[in-house]
Amino acid sequence: MKKTLIIILLVLTSVSFLYSQSKEVYDYYMDNASYNAVLYRGRIKTPLNFRYQGTPFAYTEDFTQGKLFYNGKEYYDVWLNINSYTDELEVRYSPDRQNQTIVLEKKLVKYFIVNDKKFEYIAGKSIPDGFYEILHDGKSDLIKKNKKMLIEEENLTRNKIFMSSNSYYILLNGIYYPVKGKSAFAKCFKERKKDIKRVSRQFSSLRSDDKDAYYITIFTQGCNQ
Amino acid sequence: MNNDMKRIVLIFLLSLSGLVLTARGKFVVERVYISTDKDCYVAGDYVGCSAFCFDVSDGARHLSDFSSIVYLELVSADGVAQKEKIALIEGRGSGLIKLSPELPSGNYYLVAYTKQNINESGFIPSGKMLSIFNVFSTERVKGSAPADEKVAPKSEDYLPNSIDLEVLVDIDNSKISLLNHTGESAMVSVSVFHDDSLSSLPEYSIVDFYNGLKHTNFGDIYSADRADYEGEVIEVLSDARGKDLLLSFVGHCSDLYVSTVDSSGHAFFYTRNIYGENDAILQVCAENPSEKSRHEIVSPFIGYYGYSIPKLSISEDMEERLILRGMGMQTVKRFGGDTLADGLFLRPSAILNNPDKKYILDDYTRFATMTEVFVEYIPEVSIRKENGSSDLSVLVEDYMGQPYYSHFSSLVLIDGVPIQNRETVLSYDQALVKEIDVYTHSYLFANHLYNGIISIKTFKENLPSFSLENNVTIANFNGALYPQSLTWSKIKDFDSYPDLRQTIYWHPSVTILPKGSFNFEFMFPKYEGAFEIVVEGITSSGEAIYYKQHIK
Numbered sequence: 001m002k003k004t005l006i007i008i009l010l011v012l013t014s015v016s017f018l019y020s021q022s023k024e025v026y027d028y029y030m031d032n033a034s035y036n037a038v039l040y041r042g043r044i045k046t047p048l049n050f051r052y053q054g055t056p057f058a059y060t061e062d063f064t065q066g067k068l069f070y071n072g073k074e075y076y077d078v079w080l081n082i083n084s085y086t087d088e089l090e091v092r093y094s095p096d097r098q099n100q101t102i103v104l105e106k107k108l109v110k111y112f113i114v115n116d117k118k119f120e121y122i123a124g125k126s127i128p129d130g131f132y133e134i135l136h137d138g139k140s141d142l143i144k145k146n147k148k149m150l151i152e153e154e155n156l157t158r159n160k161i162f163m164s165s166n167s168y169y170i171l172l173n174g175i176y177y178p179v180k181g182k183s184a185f186a187k188c189f190k191e192r193k194k195d196i197k198r199v200s201r202q203f204s205s206l207r208s209d210d211k212d213a214y215y216i217t218i219f220t221q222g223c224n225q
Numbered sequence: 226m227n228n229d230m231k232r233i234v235l236i237f238l239l240s241l242s243g244l245v246l247t248a249r250g251k252f253v254v255e256r257v258y259i260s261t262d263k264d265c266y267v268a269g270d271y272v273g274c275s276a277f278c279f280d281v282s283d284g285a286r287h288l289s290d291f292s293s294i295v296y297l298e299l300v301s302a303d304g305v306a307q308k309e310k311i312a313l314i315e316g317r318g319s320g321l322i323k324l325s326p327e328l329p330s331g332n333y334y335l336v337a338y339t340k341q342n343i344n345e346s347g348f349i350p351s352g353k354m355l356s357i358f359n360v361f362s363t364e365r366v367k368g369s370a371p372a373d374e375k376v377a378p379k380s381e382d383y384l385p386n387s388i389d390l391e392v393l394v395d396i397d398n399s400k401i402s403l404l405n406h407t408g409e410s411a412m413v414s415v416s417v418f419h420d421d422s423l424s425s426l427p428e429y430s431i432v433d434f435y436n437g438l439k440h441t442n443f444g445d446i447y448s449a450d451r452a453d454y455e456g457e458v459i460e461v462l463s464d465a466r467g468k469d470l471l472l473s474f475v476g477h478c479s480d481l482y483v484s485t486v487d488s489s490g491h492a493f494f495y496t497r498n499i500y501g502e503n504d505a506i507l508q509v510c511a512e513n514p515s516e517k518s519r520h521e522i523v524s525p526f527i528g529y530y531g532y533s534i535p536k537l538s539i540s541e542d543m544e545e546r547l548i549l550r551g552m553g554m555q556t557v558k559r560f561g562g563d564t565l566a567d568g569l570f571l572r573p574s575a576i577l578n579n580p581d582k583k584y585i586l587d588d589y590t591r592f593a594t595m596t597e598v599f600v601e602y603i604p605e606v607s608i609r610k611e612n613g614s615s616d617l618s619v620l621v622e623d624y625m626g627q628p629y630y631s632h633f634s635s636l637v638l639i640d641g642v643p644i645q646n647r648e649t650v651l652s653y654d655q656a657l658v659k660e661i662d663v664y665t666h667s668y669l670f671a672n673h674l675y676n677g678i679i680s681i682k683t684f685k686e687n688l689p690s691f692s693l694e695n696n697v698t699i700a701n702f703n704g705a706l707y708p709q710s711l712t713w714s715k716i717k718d719f720d721s722y723p724d725l726r727q728t729i730y731w732h733p734s735v736t737i738l739p740k741g742s743f744n745f746e747f748m749f750p751k752y753e754g755a756f757e758i759v760v761e762g763i764t765s766s767g768e769a770i771y772y773k774q775h776i777k
Contacts, residue, residue, distance in 0.1 A: 025253050025291060025341075029454040033495045036484055036671045038455040042576045043666045044674070048624050071497075071575055072314050073455055074290065100669055105575045 023076055030075075035093040039075055045083075045090055045101040054162030056085035058133075058146045059115070063095050066114030070104060080114055085148040085162060087130045089119075106131065127169055127176045135216050138225045140188075141171040142179075142215060168215055182218060189223040196222035252446035253291045254282035254345065257337040258434040259353055260761050262416040262711070262731040265424035267550045268359040269326035271563065273711060275414035275733035276311045276318040277431070277763065278339060281438060286767040288316025288412075292339035293498055293572075294453040294705060297322070298350070300334045300530045302367040308526045310457070311337075312498040312705035314572055317412060319733030320706025321566060330359045331366025332426065332537045336529075340453050343527060346444035350527060351437070356424045356537055360551035366537065384432050386772040392758060394776055401730075402744045403760060405737040411770055413737065413762030417730040417747055420757040420775065421546045425538060431761045431769045456497035456572070457705075460523040461507060462490055469510040469673065470520065471643050472496075474503040474702065476686040478641040478662075479574035483510070483671035498572050499704035504687075506642045507698040510673065520698040549752065553725035560722055565715050569708035569734060580662035580680065581605075581622075586655070595655045605663045606679055608651070615647050619677025621665050628665070636668065636675035640688045650681070653691065659684045708733070716748060724750040735762075 030037060048056070055061050063079040068091070079092040089104045089112060109131075111120045118137070123129040128145070136142040145167045153159040168179035170188050177188050182200045186193045199222035206214035219225050255278055262273035274297070280289035292313060299307040299322070306328055311318040336352035390411065391404040405411045451458040463470060463486045472482045472494045480499055484492040507520040557563055582605055592598050599606050605620045607630075619635040620628045637644050644650050664678035683689055693699070711731040716722060730747040737743045749756075756776040763769055 025452065026454065028252075029452050032451065032493070033455075033458075036482075036493070036495045038495055038497050038575070041482075041670050042668065043664075044669045046623050046667065072572055073293075100674070102669060105578075108573065108575055 026074070026076055039070065039078070039091065040093050040102055042102045042104065044099075045086075045088070045103050047098060047101075050160060052150070052160040052162060054148070054164070056083050056148050056150075056162050058082045058084045058148075063090075063092055064114050066112055068112040069110040070112075071108040078112075080112060082112075082114070082119060082131055082146075083148075084146045084164070085150065087147075089131065125176060132169075135168075135212055136219050136225065138220070140173070140225050142219045142225070143169050143171060144212065145169070166211065168211075170219070179215065185218050185223055189225075192223050195224070198222070252282070252344065253280055253289060253341055254443050254446060255279060255289050255292055255339045255341045256281050256434075256438060256441070257295050257339060257342075257352075258431055259295075259297070259335060259337045260414045260416075260431065260733075261335070261353060261355065262728045263418040263424075264354070264426055264429075265356040265421075266324060266358070267547070267554050268324050268328040268330075268357055268361070269554045269558070270324050270357075270550075270727075271557075271711070272322040272324060272335075272355070273414075273416065273728065273731040273733060274311060274320050274322060274335075274706075275762075276313060276337065277412075278313050278316045278318070279438075279767075280316075281443065286435065286438065286763075288763075288767075289313075289339075290315050292341055292453050293455060294457045295337050295339055296526055297352075298336050298526060298528070299324075299355075300336060300532060300534070301329075301331045302530075302534055303329070303331075304530050305526070305528050306333065308524075308703070310703065310705045312456075312500065312572065312708070314570070317734055318705075319414075319569060319708040319710075321563075321709050321711070322706065323563075324357060326359075326361065328357050328359060329362065329364035329366050330357065330537060330539065332356050332534050333366075334532050334534050336532075338527065340451065340458070340525065341446065343525075344450060344452070345446050347442075348444055350529065353429050354426045354534070356426055358423070358537075358539070358543075358547055358550065360547050360554075365539075384428075384430065384771055384773075386774070387770045389764065389768070390760060390770050390772045392760065392772055392774055394758070394774065396776065399747050399749065400744065401747065401758065402742050403735070403737060404742045405740060407764050407768075408739045409764040409766055409768075410739055411737040411762060411764050413735050413760050413770055415730065415732045415735055415743075415745070415758070415760050416728060417756055417758045417776070418728045419726075419750070420755045421549070421727075423543060423546055423550070426535070430759075430771045431763065432771050435769050451493055455495060457499065457525070459494040459496055459702075460525070461486075461492045461494065461520050462523055463492055463507070463518065463520040464490060465509045465518040465520070466490055468518075469671075470494075471506075471508050471510055473506045473638075473642045474499060474704075475506065475642060475688055476640055477503065478638060478680050478682070479577040480641065481636075481638070481643060481670055483673050497574065499702070500571060500707050501704050503702045503704055505700045505702035506693070507700065508643070508645070508694070509696045510645075517695050518698075520700070522700045522702060549725065550727060553727050553750075556723045556725050560719075562716075562722070562726070565713055566709040566711055567714065569710060571708065576668070577664065577678065577680065581665040582663040584661045584663075586658055586660065592655065594651070595653050595658070596651045598655050598658075598661070599651075603661060603663065605665055605677075615651055617647050617650065617679060619663060619665060619679060621667055621677045631667065631676040633667065633674050633676035635677040635679060638678065638680045639691060640681070640683055640686050642688055642693075646694060649692070653681075657683045657685070657689050710734075712745065713748060714746075724748075725752060726750045729756065 063081045065077045068075040090101045109121045118134045132143040148162045170177045185196045203217045258277045260275045276295045278289045295311040297309040311320045336350035338350040342348045389407045393402040474480050482494040484494050486492045609616045660682040662680040668675045760772040
């Protein structure tokens with residue numbers, strides 16, 4: 001009996017805290033507005049009309065629901081995807097509206113969160129303007145820029161392939177430092193050289209398997225950020 | 226039941242009641258405070274307004290990021306005299322209300338509310354009392370009569386100044402510094418004005434507003450219908466049931482909206498904030514543009530005026546001060562003083578800001594007709610004949626930037642108004658046209674897809690000499706007031722300006738960083754008198770800031 005009551009209590013309490021009032025009202029508004037919402041007016045992206053391998057998007061062709069802060073307003077559960085070939089954020093009213101993909105004005109995007117990954121539009125700094133994934137947001141930041149390039153194979157098939165490349169940067173005291181290897185961390189955080197070396201060695205297997213995780217681990221554990 | 230069990234049951238019940246409360250207040254409850262540059266005006270003056278919209282639904286007081294429009298009504302015992310709107314960005318907004326020169330003398334109540342309030346049961350708007358004198362007319366608001374006796378000046382005893390804010394006045398150099406002693410940002414309005422003691426209204430500040438909140442019973446919100454989340458939701462009544470309506474605004478090339486008229490004759494347009502006084506154009510998306518239909522914009526204002534408003538007392542000893550006020554108001558108008566207001570931040574348009582191609586017609590040989598203009602130097606547009614009538618097509622770019630013609634029609638705008646009959650575009654007087662912008666991408670407006678946009682802008686930006694079709698309704702639409710400050714920074718450049726300003730500095734939205742300062746210069750007018758500085762606002766955690774000081 002006591003256990004049951006405690007469980008009910010915990011469930012109810014957590015529900016009551018998680019219950020977001022503005023989200024509720026927001027949902028009501030968006031249900032009413034549907035595709036008439038201001039968010040869904042704009043330039044549309046025509047679909048690619050040739051066969052290709054890979055994807056122009058950062059991770060997957062599928063649109064996923066995420067949170068977006070756009071033109072001073074928060075939007076929840078928006079179907080969105082980041083196009084790394086054009087460096088544009090694309091949204092859809094619903095995932096099945098493939099021919100009605102809207103490209104948002106990137107300068108008005110403060111941030112968006114999709115699949116637990118946070119992206120921000122960074123402009124007017126020492127790094128190229130564009131969308132960057134925030135890999136770690138702490139005492140200083142570790143960010144990543146994913147770029148896609150379209151390559152045509154030089155053989156009879158002339159296959160078109162989207163090739164991916166990533167650049168990483170540390171934002172420390174307002175300055176962006178490019179990260180091309182573990183030495184970049186040691187350069188930024190000289191006093192933690194030993195820890196960086198130790199963590200790098202300990203997680204060396206990640207270097208080729210999952211570079212994001214490798215850099216995040218060095219940044220958080222080695223650099224203590 | 227042992228003590229442990231009792232405790233668990235008690236917490237359980239408390240938690241349950243918390244849930245019930247949360248469910249009751251599942252919609253955002255908002256309250257609006259308006260600070261003004263002063264509390265006494267003459268008819269024809271500008272009223273500087275700064276809006277603070279609070280979300281009070283969780284018992285806290287923080288700026289609401291929900292509503293995007295505040296509705297203002299200036300109410301007297303005679304009824305609602307003026308209606309205005311202020312656009313909000315993250316709970317803050319501002320505007321200059323131009324008082325009608327025909328307002329009768331009297332005390333007025335400036336009430337403010339959002340659409341969320343309209344959805345709240347038993348909600349009665351509240352606001353700030355203003356005294357308005359008409360120096361050209363003896364007309365009075367009901368109940369206002371000349372007083373036989375000298376009007377008692379208002380009490381000097383009011384709230385103590387906030388200790389969190391320090392104001393340093395350097396009279397010799399006409400400089401003022403506001404020092405924020407808190408560890409939080411302070412968002413305030415700042416006013417320096419002539420204190421001529423004309424108003425006998427009791428002081429009312431953000432502190433009184435906060436105190437009032439403690440005694441307010443918030444009603445249940447039974448709906449969140451058409452809340453102004455992204456901007457104003459404009460309701461239209463139309464007899465074109467089941468058809469799509471286009472809403473545009475003359476001179477606003479980025480503001481085109483589409484909505485379907487439902488079976489009850491209502492259409493709702495979800496807009497971003499529209500600013501200024503506009504001609505709104507409503508038209509049916511129809512194959513036959515000559516088909517007649519009627520549309521009407523529904524007023525979003527409550528129009529309630531059952532308030533108890535104290536009577537305005539007027540006495541003979543006010544004459545000199547009122548003459549000075551009247552002259553001040555007239556010189557602002559006569560010498561274009563209102564053009565010296567500084568524009569503040571507007572929520573930007575997300576679309577149609579940067580055309581892919583822009584043609585300034587004066588840069589080219591002026592041809593005789595619009596057809597020649599398109600044929601001779603706008604390669605992105607082609608004129609096609611279809612079923613005996615002309616159509617304009619835009620060569621749009623595909624994903625890889627390759628141009629192609631699509632079977633969807635393009636959108637043609639003249640000064641922001643969609644023109645469905647292309648023949649009228651081609652026969653339009655090209656001498657009136659200043660610029661043609663071409664957008665070589667496809668655009669989506671609700672469920673309407675347009676293959677490229679041709680945006681024709683005239684010199685006058687008001688669709689001159691254009692005969693609109695029968696299916697078009699033109700309606701007056703007062704959008705949000707343009708946010709402006711009256712810092713008069715440019716007045717130094719006008720030596721001959723007969724400076725009789727009453728408000729010598731007004732900034733409705735100053736943000737002072739934690740432990741930071743805000744410094745500004747002001748200029749005394751060309752008359753002697755006592756002045757007052759009032760700063761009011763909030764810290765980022767919602768604490769009230771109020772500071773008043775006499776400047777002599």
